[in-house]
Amino acid sequence: MEIVASFDDGMDVLKYLQHHEVDAIFLDINIPSLDGVLLAQNISKFAHRPFIVFITAWKEHAVEAFELEAFDYILKPYQESRIIGMLQKLEAAYQQQTSQPAANHENRDATTINLIKDERIIVTDINDIYYAEAHEKMTFVYTRRESYVMPMNITEFCSRLPESHFFRCHRSYVVNLSKIREIEPWFNNTYILRLRDLDFQVPVSRSKVKEFRQLMRL
The missing domain is CATH 2.40.50.1020 (LytTr DNA-binding domain)
Structure with a gap:
């Protein structure tokens, strides 16, 4: 996994993504000029929609993140094991997506679903x-x-x-x-x-x- 860009301003993120495709994006809620939720709403409309992970201290936005089909919602302060677990699931989801040429956002949802538990988004195997x-x-x-x-x-x-x-x-x-x-x-x-x-x-x-x-x- 490689970090290709980092920004402190929401509009700068949006401008970058209009010209570059990325596989995953990590967002806070409190971002200058365009908050994380509004930014995610815009990103979700892109033809190439990256996995969206929120890492934030604002627990009250978990439901909004779920409605935007965010991959995960991690609250600060977080433990290292929580980040490692999320990255492992993210890597598995990416490998599954890329291993099927015809796979798109709908195909991804056919095997996993986002469920809410204690204001966290849990990526769950459909068959569970x-x-x-x-x-x-x-x-x-x-x-x-x-x-x-x-x-x-x-x-x-x-x-x-x-x-x-x-x-x-x-x-x-x-x-x-x-x-x-x-x-x-x-x-x-x-x-x-x-x-x-x-x-x-x-x-x-x-x-x-x-x-x-x-x-x-x-």
């Missing part, structure tokens, strides 16, 4: 997600060991998931098909889905039964 549940305008996302609260409704969250792996089985639930351990018949010809490794049952609503049967070849 077991299910998600709607809570009003928020979505709770569950992996084997962690839970995350996403600032969006479940319909918007589902749009970020690959349809080949996830199924909207209920108005309030989406499930990872590869995590289903048992399909149990329920009342009114519906089903309850028992998941691997988790003591939780996900319902299949009546309106989704036909589609679910076809999908699972029942």
Whole structure:
């Protein structure tokens, strides 16, 4: 990994990126002339969109960074191990992106997704997600060991998931098909889905039964 440029002014960063392509950019929030969030909004519109990492003392902008699909959001003061871990994930994401000639931003999102935990953005393998549940305008996302609260409704969250792996089985639930351990018949010809490794049952609503049967070849 090589540092090709460093700037103290947001407008200087934007001018540089208009003429140079970079693979990753590290931003603070408090930047003269153009703050980090506005700068990231402009960068996200570029045809060649670099990975964006925020390193800042301003924890209240983590949700905005997530909405801009930042790769990571690191709070100061930080530990060296946190930076090393981020760089390792960044290198892996870059290698995956460049190993597939047709890969673009959408392809990248097909294997990983950004989740929010304690005002940090966690780059998560899509297949680590077991299910998600709607809570009003928020979505709770569950992996084997962690839970995350996403600032969006479940319909918007589902749009970020690959349809080949996830199924909207209920108005309030989406499930990872590869995590289903048992399909149990329920009342009114519906089903309850028992998941691997988790003591939780996900319902299949009546309106989704036909589609679910076809999908699972029942």
